Amino acid sequence: MNRTDRLYALVEELRAVSPRPRSARWLAGRFEVSTRTIERDISALQGSGVPIWAEPGRTGGYVVDRAHTLPPVNLTxxxxxxxxxxxxxxxxxxxxxxxxxxxxxxxxxxxxxxxxxxxxxxGRVHLIGDGPATPVPAVVADAVSARRVLRLTYADRAGTASAREVEPLGYLGNPRHWYLLAWCRLRDGLRCFRTDRILGVEALPEVVTRELRLDDLDIPHERVRALSLV
Incomplete structure:
Protein backbone atom coordinates (compact mmCIF):
# COMPACT_ATOMS: atom_id res chain seq x y z
CA MET A 1 0.00 0.00 0.00
CA ASN A 2 1.46 3.36 -1.01
CA ARG A 3 1.40 6.34 1.33
CA THR A 4 -1.54 8.09 -0.34
CA ASP A 5 -3.69 4.97 -0.06
CA ARG A 6 -2.56 4.48 3.54
CA LEU A 7 -3.49 8.04 4.52
CA TYR A 8 -6.94 7.55 3.05
CA ALA A 9 -7.30 4.17 4.77
CA LEU A 10 -6.17 5.64 8.09
CA VAL A 11 -8.98 8.18 8.05
CA GLU A 12 -11.52 5.50 7.16
CA GLU A 13 -10.25 3.21 9.92
CA LEU A 14 -10.58 5.98 12.49
CA ARG A 15 -14.01 6.95 11.15
CA ALA A 16 -15.24 3.38 11.46
CA VAL A 17 -14.54 3.20 15.20
CA SER A 18 -15.10 6.86 16.17
CA PRO A 19 -15.45 8.04 18.90
CA ARG A 20 -13.30 5.15 20.19
CA PRO A 21 -9.53 5.68 19.77
CA ARG A 22 -6.96 3.61 17.93
CA SER A 23 -3.42 3.51 19.26
CA ALA A 24 -0.40 4.12 17.05
CA ARG A 25 0.78 0.58 17.81
CA TRP A 26 -2.55 -0.92 16.74
CA LEU A 27 -2.58 1.14 13.54
CA ALA A 28 1.03 0.19 12.81
CA GLY A 29 0.09 -3.47 13.02
CA ARG A 30 -2.99 -2.94 10.89
CA PHE A 31 -1.06 -1.25 8.09
CA GLU A 32 2.20 -3.18 8.56
CA VAL A 33 4.38 -0.12 9.14
CA SER A 34 6.27 1.28 12.12
CA THR A 35 4.62 3.37 14.83
CA ARG A 36 6.89 6.22 13.76
CA THR A 37 5.42 6.03 10.25
CA ILE A 38 1.90 6.16 11.69
CA GLU A 39 2.81 9.21 13.76
CA ARG A 40 4.17 10.96 10.66
CA ASP A 41 1.03 10.04 8.71
CA ILE A 42 -1.25 11.35 11.45
CA SER A 43 0.76 14.57 11.60
CA ALA A 44 0.40 14.98 7.83
CA LEU A 45 -3.36 14.43 8.02
CA GLN A 46 -3.70 16.94 10.84
CA GLY A 47 -1.66 19.44 8.84
CA SER A 48 -4.02 19.06 5.89
CA GLY A 49 -7.03 19.85 8.08
CA VAL A 50 -8.35 16.40 9.01
CA PRO A 51 -9.82 16.71 12.55
CA ILE A 52 -7.74 14.07 14.33
CA TRP A 53 -6.60 14.40 17.93
CA ALA A 54 -4.81 12.20 20.46
CA GLU A 55 -6.46 10.96 23.64
CA PRO A 56 -3.94 10.34 26.44
CA GLY A 57 -3.85 7.38 28.80
CA ARG A 58 -3.36 3.63 28.69
CA THR A 59 -6.47 3.13 26.56
CA GLY A 60 -5.97 6.29 24.54
CA GLY A 61 -4.99 6.79 20.95
CA TYR A 62 -6.04 8.74 17.89
CA VAL A 63 -9.63 9.83 17.31
CA VAL A 64 -11.22 11.48 14.28
CA ASP A 65 -14.24 13.77 14.36
CA ARG A 66 -16.67 11.68 12.35
CA ALA A 67 -19.09 14.56 11.83
CA HIS A 68 -16.47 16.54 9.91
CA THR A 69 -15.11 13.81 7.65
CA LEU A 70 -16.79 12.15 4.71
CA PRO A 71 -17.06 8.50 3.75
CA PRO A 72 -15.58 7.47 0.39
CA VAL A 73 -17.44 8.31 -2.81
CA ASN A 74 -18.16 4.98 -4.45
CA LEU A 75 -19.35 6.07 -7.88
CA THR A 76 -19.14 3.56 -10.69
CA GLY A 123 -14.49 8.91 -24.56
CA ARG A 124 -17.09 6.64 -26.16
CA VAL A 125 -19.94 9.12 -25.62
CA HIS A 126 -20.56 11.78 -28.27
CA LEU A 127 -23.00 14.66 -27.91
CA ILE A 128 -24.44 16.95 -30.55
CA GLY A 129 -24.88 20.62 -29.72
CA ASP A 130 -23.81 22.65 -26.74
CA GLY A 131 -27.02 22.63 -24.71
CA PRO A 132 -29.15 25.72 -24.11
CA ALA A 133 -28.01 28.73 -26.09
CA THR A 134 -28.99 31.47 -23.65
CA PRO A 135 -26.28 32.26 -21.11
CA VAL A 136 -26.92 33.48 -17.58
CA PRO A 137 -24.53 36.31 -16.60
CA ALA A 138 -22.34 35.37 -13.65
CA VAL A 139 -23.39 38.53 -11.79
CA VAL A 140 -27.02 37.43 -12.03
CA ALA A 141 -26.27 33.91 -10.80
CA ASP A 142 -24.23 35.27 -7.89
CA ALA A 143 -26.97 37.74 -6.96
CA VAL A 144 -29.66 35.06 -6.83
CA SER A 145 -27.46 32.96 -4.52
CA ALA A 146 -26.42 35.91 -2.34
CA ARG A 147 -29.87 37.59 -2.48
CA ARG A 148 -28.58 40.93 -3.75
CA VAL A 149 -30.59 43.61 -5.56
CA LEU A 150 -29.60 44.11 -9.22
CA ARG A 151 -29.61 47.12 -11.50
CA LEU A 152 -30.43 45.88 -15.00
CA THR A 153 -30.36 47.27 -18.48
CA TYR A 154 -32.87 45.09 -20.29
CA ALA A 155 -34.11 44.88 -23.87
CA ASP A 156 -37.74 43.94 -24.43
CA ARG A 157 -39.03 41.84 -27.32
CA ALA A 158 -38.91 44.85 -29.65
CA GLY A 159 -35.32 45.62 -28.67
CA THR A 160 -36.15 48.71 -26.62
CA ALA A 161 -33.76 49.04 -23.69
CA SER A 162 -34.70 50.25 -20.22
CA ALA A 163 -32.94 50.49 -16.85
CA ARG A 164 -34.48 49.24 -13.64
CA GLU A 165 -33.70 47.82 -10.22
CA VAL A 166 -34.95 44.32 -9.50
CA GLU A 167 -35.04 41.95 -6.55
CA PRO A 168 -33.91 38.51 -7.80
CA LEU A 169 -36.15 35.73 -6.51
CA GLY A 170 -35.28 32.70 -8.62
CA TYR A 171 -35.22 31.20 -12.09
CA LEU A 172 -37.63 29.83 -14.62
CA GLY A 173 -36.08 27.55 -17.21
CA ASN A 174 -37.08 25.58 -20.27
CA PRO A 175 -35.02 23.74 -22.90
CA ARG A 176 -34.44 26.94 -24.90
CA HIS A 177 -34.22 29.83 -22.46
CA TRP A 178 -33.60 30.77 -18.85
CA TYR A 179 -35.46 33.60 -17.18
CA LEU A 180 -34.64 35.59 -14.07
CA LEU A 181 -37.68 35.80 -11.82
CA ALA A 182 -37.48 39.11 -10.02
CA TRP A 183 -39.60 41.78 -8.41
CA CYS A 184 -39.33 44.77 -10.71
CA ARG A 185 -39.29 48.05 -8.82
CA LEU A 186 -40.02 49.97 -12.01
CA ARG A 187 -43.26 48.03 -12.65
CA ASP A 188 -43.94 47.20 -8.99
CA GLY A 189 -44.58 43.56 -9.77
CA LEU A 190 -43.07 40.18 -10.47
CA ARG A 191 -41.47 39.93 -13.91
CA CYS A 192 -39.56 37.34 -15.95
CA PHE A 193 -36.38 38.62 -17.60
CA ARG A 194 -34.96 36.47 -20.37
CA THR A 195 -31.29 36.22 -19.55
CA ASP A 196 -30.01 36.73 -23.10
CA ARG A 197 -31.81 40.09 -23.20
CA ILE A 198 -29.94 41.45 -20.20
CA LEU A 199 -27.64 44.05 -21.75
CA GLY A 200 -25.96 45.20 -18.54
CA VAL A 201 -26.11 44.24 -14.90
CA GLU A 202 -24.71 45.54 -11.62
CA ALA A 203 -25.08 44.02 -8.17
CA LEU A 204 -26.07 46.47 -5.43
CA PRO A 205 -25.28 46.17 -1.71
CA GLU A 206 -28.95 45.92 -0.72
CA VAL A 207 -30.13 42.48 0.40
CA VAL A 208 -33.36 40.98 -0.95
CA THR A 209 -35.87 40.03 1.76
CA ARG A 210 -38.85 39.23 -0.45
CA GLU A 211 -39.64 35.55 -1.09
CA LEU A 212 -41.00 34.00 -4.27
CA ARG A 213 -44.50 32.56 -4.01
CA LEU A 214 -45.85 30.18 -6.62
CA ASP A 215 -49.11 32.13 -6.62
CA ASP A 216 -47.21 35.19 -7.86
CA LEU A 217 -46.46 33.44 -11.16
CA ASP A 218 -49.00 34.05 -13.90
CA ILE A 219 -48.52 30.47 -15.09
CA PRO A 220 -50.83 27.49 -14.51
CA HIS A 221 -49.45 25.59 -11.53
CA GLU A 222 -49.55 22.28 -13.38
CA ARG A 223 -47.00 23.63 -15.88
CA VAL A 224 -44.45 24.61 -13.22
CA ARG A 225 -42.25 21.97 -11.61
CA ALA A 226 -40.05 22.95 -8.68
CA LEU A 227 -36.55 21.49 -8.66
CA SER A 228 -36.00 18.84 -5.99
CA LEU A 229 -32.77 17.31 -4.69
CA VAL A 230 -34.51 14.06 -3.73
Missing part, protein backbone atom coordinates in the same frame (compact mmCIF):
# COMPACT_ATOMS: atom_id res chain seq x y z
CA UNK A 77 -17.67 4.64 -14.02
CA UNK A 78 -21.16 4.62 -15.55
CA UNK A 79 -22.53 6.80 -12.74
CA UNK A 80 -19.74 9.33 -13.23
CA UNK A 81 -20.39 9.49 -16.98
CA UNK A 82 -24.14 9.81 -16.35
CA UNK A 83 -23.41 12.86 -14.23
CA UNK A 84 -21.20 14.30 -16.97
CA UNK A 85 -23.97 13.84 -19.55
CA UNK A 86 -26.49 15.51 -17.24
CA UNK A 87 -24.09 18.37 -16.53
CA UNK A 88 -23.57 18.91 -20.25
CA UNK A 89 -27.22 19.93 -20.39
CA UNK A 90 -26.47 22.64 -17.82
CA UNK A 91 -24.63 24.68 -20.44
CA UNK A 92 -26.07 28.19 -20.35
CA UNK A 93 -27.79 27.71 -16.99
CA UNK A 94 -26.80 29.51 -13.77
CA UNK A 95 -25.27 26.29 -12.47
CA UNK A 96 -22.98 25.27 -15.34
CA UNK A 97 -19.77 26.37 -13.62
CA UNK A 98 -20.73 24.89 -10.26
CA UNK A 99 -21.70 21.62 -11.92
CA UNK A 100 -18.35 21.30 -13.67
CA UNK A 101 -16.51 21.98 -10.40
CA UNK A 102 -18.60 19.37 -8.57
CA UNK A 103 -17.81 16.75 -11.19
CA UNK A 104 -14.08 17.46 -10.95
CA UNK A 105 -14.25 17.07 -7.16
CA UNK A 106 -16.04 13.75 -7.45
CA UNK A 107 -13.56 12.42 -9.99
CA UNK A 108 -10.69 13.53 -7.76
CA UNK A 109 -11.86 11.34 -4.86
CA UNK A 110 -12.74 8.28 -6.94
CA UNK A 111 -10.27 5.39 -6.83
CA UNK A 112 -7.73 5.82 -9.62
CA UNK A 113 -8.85 2.71 -11.50
CA UNK A 114 -12.51 3.75 -11.42
CA UNK A 115 -11.67 7.29 -12.52
CA UNK A 116 -9.61 5.94 -15.42
CA UNK A 117 -12.48 3.68 -16.47
CA UNK A 118 -14.87 6.65 -16.29
CA UNK A 119 -12.60 8.63 -18.61
CA UNK A 120 -12.45 5.70 -21.04
CA UNK A 121 -16.23 5.34 -21.01
CA UNK A 122 -16.71 9.09 -21.48
Missing amino acids: AAEAVAMAVALHRLGGTPFAGAGATALRKLLAVMPAADAAEAHRLA
Whole structure:
Protein backbone atom coordinates (compact mmCIF):
# COMPACT_ATOMS: atom_id res chain seq x y z
CA MET A 1 0.00 0.00 0.00
CA ASN A 2 1.46 3.36 -1.01
CA ARG A 3 1.40 6.34 1.33
CA THR A 4 -1.54 8.09 -0.34
CA ASP A 5 -3.69 4.97 -0.06
CA ARG A 6 -2.56 4.48 3.54
CA LEU A 7 -3.49 8.04 4.52
CA TYR A 8 -6.94 7.55 3.05
CA ALA A 9 -7.30 4.17 4.77
CA LEU A 10 -6.17 5.64 8.09
CA VAL A 11 -8.98 8.18 8.05
CA GLU A 12 -11.52 5.50 7.16
CA GLU A 13 -10.25 3.21 9.92
CA LEU A 14 -10.58 5.98 12.49
CA ARG A 15 -14.01 6.95 11.15
CA ALA A 16 -15.24 3.38 11.46
CA VAL A 17 -14.54 3.20 15.20
CA SER A 18 -15.10 6.86 16.17
CA PRO A 19 -15.45 8.04 18.90
CA ARG A 20 -13.30 5.15 20.19
CA PRO A 21 -9.53 5.68 19.77
CA ARG A 22 -6.96 3.61 17.93
CA SER A 23 -3.42 3.51 19.26
CA ALA A 24 -0.40 4.12 17.05
CA ARG A 25 0.78 0.58 17.81
CA TRP A 26 -2.55 -0.92 16.74
CA LEU A 27 -2.58 1.14 13.54
CA ALA A 28 1.03 0.19 12.81
CA GLY A 29 0.09 -3.47 13.02
CA ARG A 30 -2.99 -2.94 10.89
CA PHE A 31 -1.06 -1.25 8.09
CA GLU A 32 2.20 -3.18 8.56
CA VAL A 33 4.38 -0.12 9.14
CA SER A 34 6.27 1.28 12.12
CA THR A 35 4.62 3.37 14.83
CA ARG A 36 6.89 6.22 13.76
CA THR A 37 5.42 6.03 10.25
CA ILE A 38 1.90 6.16 11.69
CA GLU A 39 2.81 9.21 13.76
CA ARG A 40 4.17 10.96 10.66
CA ASP A 41 1.03 10.04 8.71
CA ILE A 42 -1.25 11.35 11.45
CA SER A 43 0.76 14.57 11.60
CA ALA A 44 0.40 14.98 7.83
CA LEU A 45 -3.36 14.43 8.02
CA GLN A 46 -3.70 16.94 10.84
CA GLY A 47 -1.66 19.44 8.84
CA SER A 48 -4.02 19.06 5.89
CA GLY A 49 -7.03 19.85 8.08
CA VAL A 50 -8.35 16.40 9.01
CA PRO A 51 -9.82 16.71 12.55
CA ILE A 52 -7.74 14.07 14.33
CA TRP A 53 -6.60 14.40 17.93
CA ALA A 54 -4.81 12.20 20.46
CA GLU A 55 -6.46 10.96 23.64
CA PRO A 56 -3.94 10.34 26.44
CA GLY A 57 -3.85 7.38 28.80
CA ARG A 58 -3.36 3.63 28.69
CA THR A 59 -6.47 3.13 26.56
CA GLY A 60 -5.97 6.29 24.54
CA GLY A 61 -4.99 6.79 20.95
CA TYR A 62 -6.04 8.74 17.89
CA VAL A 63 -9.63 9.83 17.31
CA VAL A 64 -11.22 11.48 14.28
CA ASP A 65 -14.24 13.77 14.36
CA ARG A 66 -16.67 11.68 12.35
CA ALA A 67 -19.09 14.56 11.83
CA HIS A 68 -16.47 16.54 9.91
CA THR A 69 -15.11 13.81 7.65
CA LEU A 70 -16.79 12.15 4.71
CA PRO A 71 -17.06 8.50 3.75
CA PRO A 72 -15.58 7.47 0.39
CA VAL A 73 -17.44 8.31 -2.81
CA ASN A 74 -18.16 4.98 -4.45
CA LEU A 75 -19.35 6.07 -7.88
CA THR A 76 -19.14 3.56 -10.69
CA ALA A 77 -17.67 4.64 -14.02
CA ALA A 78 -21.16 4.62 -15.55
CA GLU A 79 -22.53 6.80 -12.74
CA ALA A 80 -19.74 9.33 -13.23
CA VAL A 81 -20.39 9.49 -16.98
CA ALA A 82 -24.14 9.81 -16.35
CA MET A 83 -23.41 12.86 -14.23
CA ALA A 84 -21.20 14.30 -16.97
CA VAL A 85 -23.97 13.84 -19.55
CA ALA A 86 -26.49 15.51 -17.24
CA LEU A 87 -24.09 18.37 -16.53
CA HIS A 88 -23.57 18.91 -20.25
CA ARG A 89 -27.22 19.93 -20.39
CA LEU A 90 -26.47 22.64 -17.82
CA GLY A 91 -24.63 24.68 -20.44
CA GLY A 92 -26.07 28.19 -20.35
CA THR A 93 -27.79 27.71 -16.99
CA PRO A 94 -26.80 29.51 -13.77
CA PHE A 95 -25.27 26.29 -12.47
CA ALA A 96 -22.98 25.27 -15.34
CA GLY A 97 -19.77 26.37 -13.62
CA ALA A 98 -20.73 24.89 -10.26
CA GLY A 99 -21.70 21.62 -11.92
CA ALA A 100 -18.35 21.30 -13.67
CA THR A 101 -16.51 21.98 -10.40
CA ALA A 102 -18.60 19.37 -8.57
CA LEU A 103 -17.81 16.75 -11.19
CA ARG A 104 -14.08 17.46 -10.95
CA LYS A 105 -14.25 17.07 -7.16
CA LEU A 106 -16.04 13.75 -7.45
CA LEU A 107 -13.56 12.42 -9.99
CA ALA A 108 -10.69 13.53 -7.76
CA VAL A 109 -11.86 11.34 -4.86
CA MET A 110 -12.74 8.28 -6.94
CA PRO A 111 -10.27 5.39 -6.83
CA ALA A 112 -7.73 5.82 -9.62
CA ALA A 113 -8.85 2.71 -11.50
CA ASP A 114 -12.51 3.75 -11.42
CA ALA A 115 -11.67 7.29 -12.52
CA ALA A 116 -9.61 5.94 -15.42
CA GLU A 117 -12.48 3.68 -16.47
CA ALA A 118 -14.87 6.65 -16.29
CA HIS A 119 -12.60 8.63 -18.61
CA ARG A 120 -12.45 5.70 -21.04
CA LEU A 121 -16.23 5.34 -21.01
CA ALA A 122 -16.71 9.09 -21.48
CA GLY A 123 -14.49 8.91 -24.56
CA ARG A 124 -17.09 6.64 -26.16
CA VAL A 125 -19.94 9.12 -25.62
CA HIS A 126 -20.56 11.78 -28.27
CA LEU A 127 -23.00 14.66 -27.91
CA ILE A 128 -24.44 16.95 -30.55
CA GLY A 129 -24.88 20.62 -29.72
CA ASP A 130 -23.81 22.65 -26.74
CA GLY A 131 -27.02 22.63 -24.71
CA PRO A 132 -29.15 25.72 -24.11
CA ALA A 133 -28.01 28.73 -26.09
CA THR A 134 -28.99 31.47 -23.65
CA PRO A 135 -26.28 32.26 -21.11
CA VAL A 136 -26.92 33.48 -17.58
CA PRO A 137 -24.53 36.31 -16.60
CA ALA A 138 -22.34 35.37 -13.65
CA VAL A 139 -23.39 38.53 -11.79
CA VAL A 140 -27.02 37.43 -12.03
CA ALA A 141 -26.27 33.91 -10.80
CA ASP A 142 -24.23 35.27 -7.89
CA ALA A 143 -26.97 37.74 -6.96
CA VAL A 144 -29.66 35.06 -6.83
CA SER A 145 -27.46 32.96 -4.52
CA ALA A 146 -26.42 35.91 -2.34
CA ARG A 147 -29.87 37.59 -2.48
CA ARG A 148 -28.58 40.93 -3.75
CA VAL A 149 -30.59 43.61 -5.56
CA LEU A 150 -29.60 44.11 -9.22
CA ARG A 151 -29.61 47.12 -11.50
CA LEU A 152 -30.43 45.88 -15.00
CA THR A 153 -30.36 47.27 -18.48
CA TYR A 154 -32.87 45.09 -20.29
CA ALA A 155 -34.11 44.88 -23.87
CA ASP A 156 -37.74 43.94 -24.43
CA ARG A 157 -39.03 41.84 -27.32
CA ALA A 158 -38.91 44.85 -29.65
CA GLY A 159 -35.32 45.62 -28.67
CA THR A 160 -36.15 48.71 -26.62
CA ALA A 161 -33.76 49.04 -23.69
CA SER A 162 -34.70 50.25 -20.22
CA ALA A 163 -32.94 50.49 -16.85
CA ARG A 164 -34.48 49.24 -13.64
CA GLU A 165 -33.70 47.82 -10.22
CA VAL A 166 -34.95 44.32 -9.50
CA GLU A 167 -35.04 41.95 -6.55
CA PRO A 168 -33.91 38.51 -7.80
CA LEU A 169 -36.15 35.73 -6.51
CA GLY A 170 -35.28 32.70 -8.62
CA TYR A 171 -35.22 31.20 -12.09
CA LEU A 172 -37.63 29.83 -14.62
CA GLY A 173 -36.08 27.55 -17.21
CA ASN A 174 -37.08 25.58 -20.27
CA PRO A 175 -35.02 23.74 -22.90
CA ARG A 176 -34.44 26.94 -24.90
CA HIS A 177 -34.22 29.83 -22.46
CA TRP A 178 -33.60 30.77 -18.85
CA TYR A 179 -35.46 33.60 -17.18
CA LEU A 180 -34.64 35.59 -14.07
CA LEU A 181 -37.68 35.80 -11.82
CA ALA A 182 -37.48 39.11 -10.02
CA TRP A 183 -39.60 41.78 -8.41
CA CYS A 184 -39.33 44.77 -10.71
CA ARG A 185 -39.29 48.05 -8.82
CA LEU A 186 -40.02 49.97 -12.01
CA ARG A 187 -43.26 48.03 -12.65
CA ASP A 188 -43.94 47.20 -8.99
CA GLY A 189 -44.58 43.56 -9.77
CA LEU A 190 -43.07 40.18 -10.47
CA ARG A 191 -41.47 39.93 -13.91
CA CYS A 192 -39.56 37.34 -15.95
CA PHE A 193 -36.38 38.62 -17.60
CA ARG A 194 -34.96 36.47 -20.37
CA THR A 195 -31.29 36.22 -19.55
CA ASP A 196 -30.01 36.73 -23.10
CA ARG A 197 -31.81 40.09 -23.20
CA ILE A 198 -29.94 41.45 -20.20
CA LEU A 199 -27.64 44.05 -21.75
CA GLY A 200 -25.96 45.20 -18.54
CA VAL A 201 -26.11 44.24 -14.90
CA GLU A 202 -24.71 45.54 -11.62
CA ALA A 203 -25.08 44.02 -8.17
CA LEU A 204 -26.07 46.47 -5.43
CA PRO A 205 -25.28 46.17 -1.71
CA GLU A 206 -28.95 45.92 -0.72
CA VAL A 207 -30.13 42.48 0.40
CA VAL A 208 -33.36 40.98 -0.95
CA THR A 209 -35.87 40.03 1.76
CA ARG A 210 -38.85 39.23 -0.45
CA GLU A 211 -39.64 35.55 -1.09
CA LEU A 212 -41.00 34.00 -4.27
CA ARG A 213 -44.50 32.56 -4.01
CA LEU A 214 -45.85 30.18 -6.62
CA ASP A 215 -49.11 32.13 -6.62
CA ASP A 216 -47.21 35.19 -7.86
CA LEU A 217 -46.46 33.44 -11.16
CA ASP A 218 -49.00 34.05 -13.90
CA ILE A 219 -48.52 30.47 -15.09
CA PRO A 220 -50.83 27.49 -14.51
CA HIS A 221 -49.45 25.59 -11.53
CA GLU A 222 -49.55 22.28 -13.38
CA ARG A 223 -47.00 23.63 -15.88
CA VAL A 224 -44.45 24.61 -13.22
CA ARG A 225 -42.25 21.97 -11.61
CA ALA A 226 -40.05 22.95 -8.68
CA LEU A 227 -36.55 21.49 -8.66
CA SER A 228 -36.00 18.84 -5.99
CA LEU A 229 -32.77 17.31 -4.69
CA VAL A 230 -34.51 14.06 -3.73
